[in-house]
Amino acid sequence: MAMQTLNALRVRYLAGDLTTEQLLVEAARMISSVDSRALLELMNDELVTPELIRELLRKAVVEAGISDDLNVAIKTFVRDVAEGICHGEIKPYDGARVIWRAALLVPGSHEYDPFIYAASEHEDRLEDRGFFDEAIVDEACRLLNAKR
Numbered sequence: 001m002a003m004q005t006l007n008a009l010r011v012r013y014l015a016g017d018l019t020t021e022q023l024l025v026e027a028a029r030m031i032s033s034v035d036s037r038a039l040l041e042l043m044n045d046e047l048v049t050p051e052l053i054r055e056l057l058r059k060a061v062v063e064a065g066i067s068d069d070l071n072v073a074i075k076t077f078v079r080d081v082a083e084g085i086c087h088g089e090i091k092p093y094d095g096a097r098v099i100w101r102a103a104l105l106v107p108g109s110h111e112y113d114p115f116i117y118a119a120s121e122h123e124d125r126l127e128d129r130g131f132f133d134e135a136i137v138d139e140a141c142r143l144l145n146a147k148r
Helices: 002-014 020-030 037-044 050-063 070-086 092-103 113-124 126-147
Strands: none
Touching: 002 020, 002 050, 002 070, 002 092, 020 037, 020 050, 037 050, 070 092, 070 126, 092 113, 092 126, 113 126
């Protein structure tokens, strides 16, 4: 679970879903369960820059034995979010927005377009939010079934 959390932390930060302060709070929560010099360095560095954060997160993932391939990280992250949506642990719109942000890290990919479209329309068409919530749940469950 800690490795999945570390992967999610990396993707969420890169996608702009976490501020530096939020990242540091989340990293502090997992420091005892992840053996990573890079994560410790991140927590102790007072001159942390976005570039340094990206590199330390990449190193922490490698130290944890996780692939540092960002595309693999995003696929794993999206699958975890889809599972949360499908099982009712994550609100459909919230999950779709997080997937949307992560998808922006993979230029030219259309794999997650259904989530992007549904989240966008959810924002614009207030009267149809129930329909789009249902469509997001359907797509999340479909994604899980297609990947099994």
